[in-house]
Amino acid sequence: MNTTGSNGVMQNAAAVYEKSRASFNNFKAWVQLDSTHLSDGRQLAVKYFTVAVILFFAQILFGLLAATQFIFPGFLYEILDFNVNRMIHINAMIVWMLFGFIGSVYWFLEDESGAEIVGLKLGNIAFWVFTGAVTLVVLVYLLVQIGPGKDSSLWFINEGREYIEAPRWADIGIVVVILIFFYNVVATFSKGKWSGIAGVLTLDLVALAGLYLAGMFYMTNITHEQYWWWWVIHLWVEATWEVLVGVIMAWSLMKLLGVRRKIVQTWLYIEVALMFGSGILGLGHHYFWIGTPEYWLTVGGFFSALEPIPLVAMVVHAVYDAGTHAFKNGNHPALAWIIAQAFGNFFGAGIWGFMHTLPQINIFTHGTQWSASHGHLAFFGAYATINIAFFYLAIQQWRGNVWMGGGSQNAWRWKWALGLLNGGVLGMTIALLIAGYEQSFIERAVEGSTWGGYFTAQNHPSFQHAMGWRLFFGCMTLTGFILLVWDLLTIGKGETRKAPAIIEN
């Protein structure tokens, strides 16, 4: 390369860099967020929240691409295939929720322990390593879509297991990052003070890191393979994540509504007992059709029938609290998203789950769009909502604990974002429910799970229409997301009133 050419490239690169820096500075001046309001620990938390929001966008984007391919199968064919879009859609969801949960824990860690985070530097390094690894994994998914299934592909390209496709090096990285996170939590509580919330959180993190290991080894028998794979998929989601959300919710109820610690902790223990009591052996409903012994039909059916009980407990407790407290709170969007969590969890996990969980009907519904319908409402209702509530808690403090209650400026934005996101997800859920019903009826029951039955069901008008409606409601979800981001960047800007300090009742 000649000197003039390389100088030109350098100058262009410098110009692009300067332009980007200027744009970033303009953006910072526009959002007017002041990090001096946040402790170092909370600054780390908002880094996690920022990446969570970006990955939330990736989830919606790749979901929309996959939804479009259901209607136009030739769309992006051999450029960005359906299997890749679906994989990134689901992986992005899992990872953005993890980023959100880790961020939420870092957010309350110093407050709860009364001490500064012990390994803050390590925590920051882990954050950048995790973010870099996720970026690299997604880039590899996109750039190497097809290739031979060798040991090297397992280590560097794609592990090939549904939902946990990350290559082995990234798996190891995830465990290391979770261990650093675990160290930070335990060491910080040890330096400061322990509490019931701290104890439950610590035990839950042991399970969170430990169970992931079950998805990192292979067995040659497909039944054994699936048996362990479900430990990650089911036990993460229906046990460790639920408990993690219980911990996050417990802390936020104290801070948002001033509920007494003793009450919150007692109920956290009760909920954990109910969750584990029903959720661990509820795992059996995934063992119905993978070649495990027949007793799993009974175990899975029985414990699945018990799984809605913690949700019913929540209903009774909510009414009790509503009868004894007049809700006064200075962060309406966060409270609204927490209420959305209670409803979303009840409908998505409780009703949509139980409708098709008993083996007598599940024999026809498993693996159809019915599962996708349940998955969309349950994941959004139980997990996305609590993360969004925390984003609003964070932004309030980032602006210096400003008033975000009644009479706030531009409150329509968060209300519309709430309505569009919930309406969009509910619409997709119902569209997928119709598609799943048709599939289980025609493909499974009438045509006996044959290839012919599969295609008959896929081409049936009710399936096709349902896919059209799913795309429509997916676009509604995207609109809600854009509004949510706009609101998060602007809410409380220019607000001079301070939120009142919430004290325990």
Place this chain on the structure above:
Amino acid sequence: MIEPVALEDFFITFFSSALIILAGASYALLFAWSKVNPNFRIKIAAYISYAILIISVAELTQAAQFQGYWLIISFVMAIGYFFAPIGIWHLCVKTHADQDLIKIKEDI
């Protein structure tokens, strides 16, 4: 051994399953509300919800062809959904021992 749901019973199976959870939650909600606001009509509404739950359990039992030990699930749902809200209510009262509106109303 399980007997898969018959084709004509698909809808009733989904519908009765969903109704069990909905009626269970309505019963829990109305039961708790009748404690906070001791009104006879709310209590009656709670028991109507429970009656709907029982009918739904019976429908599901028939549609899903429960037999033998599978009938235990129906029995547990019928008993469990009745007593769970009562038990949880007592837990609420005990864990909030020194807060009072409820106590006052119950005393009345």
